[in-house]
Amino acid sequence: xxxxxxxxxxxSALAGGVLIGLAAxxxxxxxxxxxxxxxxxxxxxxxxxARSAQAGDEGRGEAALFLLGLLAAPLLxxxxxxxxxxxxxxxxxxxxxxGLLVGVGTRYGSGCTSGHGVCGLSRLSPRxxxxxxxxxxxxxxxxxxxxHLLGVAV
Amino acid sequence: MNKLTALLxxxxxxxxxxxSGMTDPAKVLGFLDxxxxxxxxxxxxxxxxxxxxxxxxxxxxxxxxxxLGGAMRLPSRRxxxxxxxxxxxxxxxxxxxxxxxxxxxxxxxPLGYWQGIVFxxxxxxxxxxxxxxxxxxxx
Numbered sequence: 001x002x003x004x005x006x007x008x009x010x011x012s013a014l015a016g017g018v019l020i021g022l023a024a025x026x027x028x029x030x031x032x033x034x035x036x037x038x039x040x041x042x043x044x045x046x047x048x049x050a051r052s053a054q055a056g057d058e059g060r061g062e063a064a065l066f067l068l069g070l071l072a073a074p075l076l077x078x079x080x081x082x083x084x085x086x087x088x089x090x091x092x093x094x095x096x097x098x099g100l101l102v103g104v105g106t107r108y109g110s111g112c113t114s115g116h117g118v119c120g121l122s123r124l125s126p127r128x129x130x131x132x133x134x135x136x137x138x139x140x141x142x143x144x145x146x147x148h149l150l151g152v153a154v
Numbered sequence: 155m156n157k158l159t160a161l162l163x164x165x166x167x168x169x170x171x172x173x174s175g176m177t178d179p180a181k182v183l184g185f186l187d188x189x190x191x192x193x194x195x196x197x198x199x200x201x202x203x204x205x206x207x208x209x210x211x212x213x214x215x216x217x218x219x220x221x222l223g224g225a226m227r228l229p230s231r232r233x234x235x236x237x238x239x240x241x242x243x244x245x246x247x248x249x250x251x252x253x254x255x256x257x258x259x260x261x262x263x264p265l266g267y268w269q270g271i272v273f274x275x276x277x278x279x280x281x282x283x284x285x286x287x288x289x290x291x292x293x
Contacts, residue, residue: 017206
């Protein structure tokens with residue numbers, strides 16, 4: 001293992017993480033909801049596609065507003081500073097496949113980096129620990145295969 | 155009021171994602187690339203987030219209602235089944251291919267990168283596909 005110190009940004013990573021944790025704390029304490037993005041988004045989509053109105057409708061407005069906040073964050077940031085640039089890799093096909101896998105996988109696995117990773121690990125949930133180990137492990141293996149075995153330059 | 159706190163929490167979450175570097179797929183992939191020029195930063199995102207949330211989560215567990223009066227909806231499932239493991243593995247492969255997970259995907263959207271838009275459309279399609287498969291499965 002070869003740590004690339006020039007890319008290491010410990011303070012912004014820690015501070016950003018603390019903000020994420022505080023956001024999750026606010027949503028659970030004030031609203032009684034887990035800040036799991038795939039769960040909130042998937043729940044909204046399920047509601048849209050459900051044949052009839054289901055129980056649990058009351059929480060839909062909250063979920064929508066939380067997601068709206070996520071969308072508004074870069075716009076708020078832009079009022080004060082430039083949002084750091086994002087660098088993508090992969091062809092459009094790769095992005096479509098990746099998006100599909102993330103959509104289906106997070107719904108089957110009942111959570112993603114936020115719901116299992118941040119909220120679940122903070123709750124010391126064994127289920128979330130297993131889920132987090134699975135998706136992190138699969139992420140490490142996938143990048144290894146793509147970059148070092150298939151040799152796709154990124 | 156509970157809508158306001160939800161919006162505020164979403165905003166705070168999104169700002170945290172931008173500050174931490176999670177909205178840059180190259181940085182996420184740099185973390186997942188153990189054998190390459192490894193960037194350990196994202197481990198610290200997790201450390202910071204858990205450090206900030208662990209006490210509030212413990213407090214939440216002792217309450218039956220949220221501050222604003224709503225029900226405390228903490229997950230109650232403890233079982234580890236094939237769906238949890240299989241779904242998480244599938245998610246991890248997608249995450250490793252693009253370096254984007256659901257939160258950053260949404261936060262990237264208003265920035266107008268075509269890659270972000272393509273990813274979110276596919277991710278939403280995947281979630282709808284899951285719902286369709288689920289309702290078929292139940293007959």
